[in-house]
Amino acid sequence: xxxxxxxxxxxxxxxxxxxxxxxxxxxxxxxxxxxxxxxxxxxxxxxxxxxxxxxxxxxxxxxxxxxxxxxxxxxxxxxxxxxxxxxxxxxxxxxxxxxxxxxxxxxxxxxxxxxxxxxxxxxxxxxxxxxxxxxxxxxxxxxxxxxxxxxxxxxxxxxxxxxxxxxxxxxxxxxxxxxxxxxxxxxxx
Amino acid sequence: xxxxxxxxxxxxxxxxxxxxxxxxxxxxxxxxxxxxxxxxxxxxxxxxxxxxxxxxxxxxxxxxxxxxxxxxxxxxxxxxxxxxxxxxxxxxxxxxxxxxxxxxxxxxx
Numbered sequence: 001x002x003x004x005x006x007x008x009x010x011x012x013x014x015x016x017x018x019x020x021x022x023x024x025x026x027x028x029x030x031x032x033x034x035x036x037x038x039x040x041x042x043x044x045x046x047x048x049x050x051x052x053x054x055x056x057x058x059x060x061x062x063x064x065x066x067x068x069x070x071x072x073x074x075x076x077x078x079x080x081x082x083x084x085x086x087x088x089x090x091x092x093x094x095x096x097x098x099x100x101x102x103x104x105x106x107x108x109x110x111x112x113x114x115x116x117x118x119x120x121x122x123x124x125x126x127x128x129x130x131x132x133x134x135x136x137x138x139x140x141x142x143x144x145x146x147x148x149x150x151x152x153x154x155x156x157x158x159x160x161x162x163x164x165x166x167x168x169x170x171x172x173x174x175x176x177x178x179x180x181x182x183x184x185x186x187x188x189x
Numbered sequence: 190x191x192x193x194x195x196x197x198x199x200x201x202x203x204x205x206x207x208x209x210x211x212x213x214x215x216x217x218x219x220x221x222x223x224x225x226x227x228x229x230x231x232x233x234x235x236x237x238x239x240x241x242x243x244x245x246x247x248x249x250x251x252x253x254x255x256x257x258x259x260x261x262x263x264x265x266x267x268x269x270x271x272x273x274x275x276x277x278x279x280x281x282x283x284x285x286x287x288x289x290x291x292x293x294x295x296x297x298x
Contacts, residue, residue: 048253048256048257048260049253049256049257049260051253099239102235102236103236106209106232106235106236109216109228109229109231109232110209110212110232113212113213113215113216113219113220113229114212114215116219116220120220120221120225122221122222122224122225122287122288122289123289124224124287124289141270141274142270142271142274143270145231145270145273145274145277146231146234146235146266146269146270147231147235148228148229148231148232148235148236149228149231150228151224151227151228151231151273151274151277152270152274152277153224153274153277153278153281154278154281161281163224163227163277163287165225165228
């Protein structure tokens with residue numbers, strides 16, 4: 001019994017060491033910066049949603065935002081994935097481009113529903129993704145799903161499986177334009 | 190004058206959004222299998238939601254309500270691909286095969 005317990009402890013210590021090693025290259029300054037950014041975001045959302053600006057209520061808001069940011073910092077849950085400030089303004093430009101794509105794809109799907117004989121050509125195919133981080137892959141896969149006419153069915157390693165409604169939407173994914181843009185946003189080229 | 194322009198803008202956006210929702214409903218009935226129907230649902234999640242909420246935010250003036258309406262769009266855009274993916278992945282893992290052939294024009298004759 002004692003032996004198993006000991007074994008378990010060693011295992012735990014090893015996990016803790018790995019975690020420190022992984023976190024080391026990111027740096028404490030980045031962590032602090034993210035905590036401050038989280039506080040500012042929480043504060044902005046609180047001010048926009050509450051609509052009560054008496055000193056007492058606003059004071060409660062500031063205190064609760066500070067407390068939340070502090071607890072999140074202590075729990076070490078604000079990392080590159082949960083609060084990606086390193087993406088910066090590039091992601092905003094990407095969203096603008098994505099909106100234009102969604103608009104075009106919506107018209108495409110609407111045409112396909114109204115005239116299915118002419119346009120409906122469903123296909124299923126796999127495609128390689130060039131993003132390395134999980135966050136980049138999730139942004140890419142969700143962008144594919146968000147564009148009507150293409151749905152991500154499976155994402156395994158660096159292979160994404162896509163179901164497409166028409167030939168045009170399938171060609172859109174196969175051309176790899178969106179993939180390149182996401183990789184550029186993530187700076188993982 | 191400005192009020193009239195805002196009203197006209199709202200009418201156009203709401204009607205365009207409603208037409209898209211109508212086509213979505215039609216697509217859900219008309220398309221052949223589950224995977225193609227997910228695409229139809231994707232229209233209601235994206236452009237239709239966007240048009241209707243932007244149309245409503247034109248009516249609310251420049252206030253906190255506008256911000257809340259725009260936040261709804263943001264949240265829908267972040268969450269709807271996750272639910273679509275869960276549905277598609279779930280059916281794929283369960284072994285549902287997509288209907289892929291029999292759609293070229295010669296075979297329709």
